[in-house]
Amino acid sequence: MAYSDKVLDHYSNPRNVGSLDKNSTEVGTGLVGAPECGDVMKLQIKVNPATNIIEDAKFKTFGCGSAIASSSLATEWVKGKTVDEALTIRNTDIVKELSLPPVKIHCSVLAEDAIRAAIGDWKKKNGQHSQPQPQAQPVEQRA
Amino acid sequence: MSTNVISGNGNNDVKLPIYMDNHATTRTDPRVVEEMLPYFTEKFGNAASRNHEFGWVAEQAVEQARERIAKLIGATSKEIIFTSGATESNNLAIKGVAEMYKEKGNHIITQAIEHKAVLDTCKRLEKYGFRVTYLPVQKDGRIDLDDLKRAMDEKTILVTIMTANNEIGALQPIREIGALCHERGVLFHTDAVQAIGKVPFNVIQDNVDLASLTAHKLYGPKGVGGLYVRRKNPRVQLVAQIDGGGHERGMRSGTLNVPGIVGFGKACALASEGMAEEAVKLAALRDRLKDAIMGQLDEVYINGSVEHRLPGNLNISFAYVEGESLLMGINDIAVSSGSACTSATLEPSYVLKALGAGDDLAHSSIRFGIGRFNTQAEVDYVAERVIDTVKRLRELSPLYEMAKEGIDLTKVQWAAEPTH
Numbered sequence: 001m002a003y004s005d006k007v008l009d010h011y012s013n014p015r016n017v018g019s020l021d022k023n024s025t026e027v028g029t030g031l032v033g034a035p036e037c038g039d040v041m042k043l044q045i046k047v048n049p050a051t052n053i054i055e056d057a058k059f060k061t062f063g064c065g066s067a068i069a070s071s072s073l074a075t076e077w078v079k080g081k082t083v084d085e086a087l088t089i090r091n092t093d094i095v096k097e098l099s100l101p102p103v104k105i106h107c108s109v110l111a112e113d114a115i116r117a118a119i120g121d122w123k124k125k126n127g128q129h130s131q132p133q134p135q136a137q138p139v140e141q142r143a
Numbered sequence: 144m145s146t147n148v149i150s151g152n153g154n155n156d157v158k159l160p161i162y163m164d165n166h167a168t169t170r171t172d173p174r175v176v177e178e179m180l181p182y183f184t185e186k187f188g189n190a191a192s193r194n195h196e197f198g199w200v201a202e203q204a205v206e207q208a209r210e211r212i213a214k215l216i217g218a219t220s221k222e223i224i225f226t227s228g229a230t231e232s233n234n235l236a237i238k239g240v241a242e243m244y245k246e247k248g249n250h251i252i253t254q255a256i257e258h259k260a261v262l263d264t265c266k267r268l269e270k271y272g273f274r275v276t277y278l279p280v281q282k283d284g285r286i287d288l289d290d291l292k293r294a295m296d297e298k299t300i301l302v303t304i305m306t307a308n309n310e311i312g313a314l315q316p317i318r319e320i321g322a323l324c325h326e327r328g329v330l331f332h333t334d335a336v337q338a339i340g341k342v343p344f345n346v347i348q349d350n351v352d353l354a355s356l357t358a359h360k361l362y363g364p365k366g367v368g369g370l371y372v373r374r375k376n377p378r379v380q381l382v383a384q385i386d387g388g389g390h391e392r393g394m395r396s397g398t399l400n401v402p403g404i405v406g407f408g409k410a411c412a413l414a415s416e417g418m419a420e421e422a423v424k425l426a427a428l429r430d431r432l433k434d435a436i437m438g439q440l441d442e443v444y445i446n447g448s449v450e451h452r453l454p455g456n457l458n459i460s461f462a463y464v465e466g467e468s469l470l471m472g473i474n475d476i477a478v479s480s481g482s483a484c485t486s487a488t489l490e491p492s493y494v495l496k497a498l499g500a501g502d503d504l505a506h507s508s509i510r511f512g513i514g515r516f517n518t519q520a521e522v523d524y525v526a527e528r529v530i531d532t533v534k535r536l537r538e539l540s541p542l543y544e545m546a547k548e549g550i551d552l553t554k555v556q557w558a559a560e561p562t563h
């Protein structure tokens with residue numbers, strides 16, 4: 001498969017790789033996908049409580065190059081947006097920006113899910129009402 | 144394709160891209176090409192033309208090739224039928240036997256990790272009223288002979304089990320399988336495509352009644368193959384699946400691909416001469432690659448039997464790294480992955496799934512197929528690139544991070560998307 005230049009760029013130089021403190025109340029964590037399906041994304045946001053602006057975002061992704069690129073792009077896009085603005089990001093925007101072929105659309109869907117899950121987690125922590133988002137549940141915590 | 148030369152270790156230069164996918168196909172050996180060439184131009188006759196020199200020359204070349212192929216597998220030349228490749232040979236063997244022996248019984252036994260050319264042929268026969276048993280494989284990719292014994296009944300007419308698997312290189316115990324079949328008067332077909340010219344294979348010693356062969360996996364051209372059909376003890380009969388001019392003793396009509404057959408013959412002659420030595424070289428390169436990777440990376444798993452394995456095959460799962468992203472990182476190296484993301488169907492490899500290792504390891508698998516034209520410098524380059532890329536991707540992997548934190552990934556309730 002031929003990848004678009006933008007996918008290759010994000011794959012080679014992924015933006016915002018890393019982790020934020022998931023126990024901080026300012027941090028929302030989204031963990032979506034499943035290893036058996038070949039894709040797992042973790043996307044985290046750090047929200048300024050005064051402004052609701054996403055000041056930082058980090059990701060880690062297990063998945064194909066398009067999944068890595070989609071999540072890398074998602075972190076770029078959510079940064080600087082308010083939580084509500086970030087919720088308007090659609091997977092179709094990601095598909096367009098990265099010129100993803102039809103077989104890779106679900107990788108962009110996963111990135112949208114990851115944004116929503118991260119925001120959902122942040123809202124829950126901060127007592128805000130939100131739709132429950134599908135989200136992985138580590139049953140067994142730190143050893 | 145652009146190629147460039149880079150410096151490998153020491154003063155060995157490797158030329159990029161590197162081809163290390165020799166189970167998919169092999170480069171045609173230049174000695175094979177050379178022998179084929181006259182059969183396109185001066186010696187272009189139809190091997191079925193009985194009344195002029197052009198035809199005789201072509202026929203003679205075909206018969207020489209038949210002998211060379213027969214010699215490699217311990218058969219006689221009359222037992223080799225030419226086809227367009229192993230897909231056709233598998234179809235002809237299985238459908239041809241099923242149709243010929245359907246009065247005797249309607250039960251066929253195969254196994255889970257056959258090539259699709261066998262599995263889908265069996266599935267079609269099920270639609271026509273045949274009963275097919277798909278034996279499971281053990282963790283090492285080999286069938287359990289007791290399973291086979293239990294599956295056989297008085298209606299069983301055919302057992303079809305491959306000699307070597309194309310993904311994990313696992314060698315089946317074909318000699319024992321053939322012996323079991325012969326004890327019970329059941330025919331034994333084997334898809335020997337990946338084994339021929341790589342490991343010893345002898346239709347008499349291995350108790351084989353039908354064997355599918357193809358030229359392009361042993362440094363011959365694509366689009367030409369053969370089927371070994373035993374002529375005595377027992378004499379195997381087939382119903383032709385392609386009707387026409389009655390070529391190949393009526394078993395496979397169609398004008399013979401003379402240049403291709405000449406190339407196939409030459410490829411087999413080269414294999415007869417050099418196989419023993421080549422197998423030692425390939426196994427050494429394979430082990431060098433394996434040792435380099437396993438020495439530098441933790442949590443890598445070899446898929447399939449280590450002991451009963453094709454010398455040039457290495458199939459490894461790199462835990463926490465998805466296969467397609469790994470391929471993308473080593474894009475100057477041609478290998479393949481069992482990952483769903485690389486397949487058109489978005490399904491991970493059914494072969495790896497059948498080993499019971501868990502789908503996540505199938506997604507993380509890479510198949511290295513080392514062949515005649517690979518060098519030690521290439522192996523060293525590949526090892527280095529793979530190790531670097533896996534390390535980089537693990538830094539990017541949420542699974543690796545979770546595992547390092549001590550979370551048991553099998554106990555996490557994943558919120559999976561149903562799209563994959």
Ligand SMILES: Cc1ncc(COP(=O)(O)O)c(C=O)c1O
Pocket residue numbers: 166167227228229230231258260305307308309334336337356357358366368
């Ligand atoms: C085990 C096995 N059987 C059959 C085939 C099909 O062979 P061919 O390409 O000659 O049709 C292949 C190669 O793809 C193979 O690896």
Ligand code: FES
Pocket residue numbers: 038039062063064065066067103104106107483484
């Ligand atoms: S993660 Fe599987 S195709 Fe993208």
